[in-house]
Amino acid sequence: MSGHGFHVHGPHDHELEHAASGGHGHDGAASSGKGMSTTGKIAVSTAAIATAGAIFAYMGGATQANAGLYKNNAAIKKTEASNQWNYFQSKSTKQALAEFARDTATDDGRRQGWQVKVTRYEQEKTEIQAAAKKLEDEASRWDAQSETQMHQHHRWAQATTVLQVSIALAAIALLTRKKWLERAMYGVAVAGVAIGALAALHI
Template identity: 85%
Template structure:
């Protein structure tokens, strides 16, 4: 009793004193710290995957835009090639028309009895020949331009396929990231990074027209 100058400690008093001195909380703090570290580690993986997924999605969006752009260019260039081919065909038809007129003029010249008429037909023949030469040059130029547009269209379509492949690979990487977040599997996280790297490589091939 406190009135007689002494105090009896109960079991709970000893526990409180022990806790205050730090003796009884060593193990408890150890478990708490371990749990916090485990939680921190899990959040670290989640945050890392989330950030990487955002970056991959952004790059994938750029690749998708480039794929659509190159596909549109391929269609435009193919249309330009078709226009040039039509113009070249018209020139060759014009060339054929001039050849027919030239043949008729040659017949008229050869059957003419008057020297003046013969000379007149000869002048027309020379004009037709010059016109044919100019038309032929124009037709060949248009054919060359059509071939160039065709080549550019094929190149753009090849790039489109590359961009599409890169976008698809990055989409697979994002799917792996989602599964990795759900399962907390490290090998899935590594697979995500590996597939993403593959997508970037394919994108680089598209960028360098390979």
């Protein structure tokens, strides 16, 4: 099968098409009875690598967007928790004033009335404190998820970059006919796929 029958759409596609169309006289003829030429194999491999790179790039963008969304959710929860703590402080101030009024009251009835308010404020503070801590815990969880997504994003970005290097090596290998460049192209591609696997496994 002739190498120029494959069309790779991605980085360096002009170089690949030029090499494929101009170089089949040797590799293509020599392997006409053996199957696909070296040029054809590299072209097909490059197409597969480019496809994997496109998927990795998409995943990198998706995880980056998720990280931003989760970080925003964490910020919202932190703001809500801060509001609850401000409310808690307000209740503490009111409780302190009620305790002062209770302690300085000369009438038992008024003293009892202030004590009721002190008790109510204390109960409200307990509820507000629980709500604030719950919001802080939620904020921490959103932050942790954001960090996880950013770590994945970096992995996907690394994998995409490595695959782009592999595609560049494929173009050079087609132009120079160097076997060591072809082997390097495959080796770098395997490394890129391995990094992508680490990203998929959250490692």
